[in-house]
Amino acid sequence: MITIIYRESFLTVTEKEQFEEQLSLEIRFCIDLSGHILECNKKGQAFVERFGHDFLKFFSDLYVDEAQNFLNAIKESDDIVTALLHDQLNELGLGTLYNGFTKNGKIILVGFHTQILARLTGEFVHELRNPLTIIKGFLQLSNYTKEYEKYHPVILSEIERMHTILDNFLTMSLRKCTYKKMNPNELCKQLVALLSAECTVNHVAFDYDIAYTENHCNVDLDKVKQVVINLLRNAMEAFEIKNNENKIILRGSVEDRGYRFSLIDNGPGMDREVLKRLGQPLYTTKSKGTGIGISLCKKIIAEHRGTFCVSSVPRKGTTVSFYLPFVSPAV
Numbered sequence: 264m265i266t267i268i269y270r271e272s273f274l275t276v277t278e279k280e281q282f283e284e285q286l287s288l289e290i291r292f293c294i295d296l297s298g299h300i301l302e303c304n305k306k307g308q309a310f311v312e313r314f315g316h317d318f319l320k321f322f323s324d325l326y327v328d329e330a331q332n333f334l335n336a337i338k339e340s341d342d343i344v345t346a347l348l349h350d351q352l353n354e355l356g357l358g359t360l361y362n363g364f365t366k367n368g369k370i371i372l373v374g375f376h377t378q379i380l381a382r383l384t385g386e387f388v389h390e391l392r393n394p395l396t397i398i399k400g401f402l403q404l405s406n407y408t409k410e411y412e413k414y415h416p417v418i419l420s421e422i423e424r425m426h427t428i429l430d431n432f433l434t435m436s437l438r439k440c441t442y443k444k445m446n447p448n449e450l451c452k453q454l455v456a457l458l459s460a461e462c463t464v465n466h467v468a469f470d471y472d473i474a475y476t477e478n479h480c481n482v483d484l485d486k487v488k489q490v491v492i493n494l495l496r497n498a499m500e501a502f503e504i505k506n507n508e509n510k511i512i513l514r515g516s517v518e519d520r521g522y523r524f525s526l527i528d529n530g531p532g533m534d535r536e537v538l539k540r541l542g543q544p545l546y547t548t549k550s551k552g553t554g555i556g557i558s559l560c561k562k563i564i565a566e567h568r569g570t571f572c573v574s575s576v577p578r579k580g581t582t583v584s585f586y587l588p589f590v591s592p593a594v
Contacts, residue, residue, distance in 0.1 A: 290359065290374035294318050298334055301369065314351070318372075321350045337363040337370055348374075389556055393492045394421040400461045407464075417456070424485055440483040440566045444590060447476055447522040450484070451515045454491050454524070458513055461492075465499055468507070473515040478589040480522060481567065490560045494526045494583050497556060501530040501581070518586065521569070525584035533575040560585070 290310070293302040300307075300316040314320040322330045326349040333346040342364070349358045361374045398421050401414040451473045462469035495511070502509045514525040557573075564571045564585045575581040 442481040498528040
């Protein structure tokens with residue numbers, strides 16, 4: 264199926280900053296009107312090295328006609344033309360989604376593998392499920408304690424975070440981190456409030472051990488909360504048997520030039536083979552998992568210039584920690 268998109272709407276999506284952010288995901292070609300490839304980016308080079316400089320050679324005999332029709336539609340239109348094409352490098356996906364338009368007598372093509380689109384969709388679902396989990400937990404807790412007003416602000420803040428997530432994805436742009444200087448002890452207090460409520464609802468024992476420091480870290484609070492909630496949910500889901508012995512501990516410790524946040528559980532743990540693959544995009548051991556959670560956490564902590572670590576002993580439990588560097592007083 265070929266779709267015409269109004270050119271100006273395409274250009275507003277690919278303004279310079281957003282375009283550069285997406286560059287590593289895009290397959291880009293500049294071809295002449297006959298289909299000969301003149302230039303390409305690194306993603307496109309994989310096609311050229313395997314199939315040569317003829318764009319139509321990327322497609323088997325079964326799908327080459329739809330590719331030719333796509334190029335013809337581009338040449339006949341003054342706007343962006345979009346088509347889902349089935350190239351020979353995309354055996355595991357549904358195809359490659361191409362946008363194409365003419366410029367200065369040449370055809371510009373920008374493609375996305377559907378596997379990448381599926382990953383972005385998985386990230387969206389995963390991010391949206393986090394505030395929903397918190398809202399559900401606090402509603403259950405408020406019903407249990409009858410202290411509705413106490414948890415009302417947290418529920419509203421998480422609903423607001425859902426709106427933010429939706430806005431980010433609807434504008435085709437994942438929000439960059441917005442940092443502010445924050446004392447780790449204050450951050451831990453907010454994390455304790457979230458974790459203790461969730462553990463209470465799920466009948467899991469919770470404890471914390473927070474080391475004091477006067478230093479500060481650069482923190483995007485929403486994103487760090489997202490990391491901790493991801494880790495908490497993983498720990499909750501790992502408990503094979505629900506009983507009173509299940510326990511989760513939040514530990515904050517001062518290290519050289521930074522602060523370490525650790526989430527410790529006494530669950531079943533993981534073996535070496537699982538640990539090796541943990542954090543690989545789309546890898547999961549859960550039947551309903553997305554394989555996005557840990558890789559998303561690692562990405563967020565990397566954006567904070569921190570480090571992420573997982574250690575686990577089978578039948579003993581797992582410790583997941585992340586380290587955030589201190590900022591100098593002058594920053």
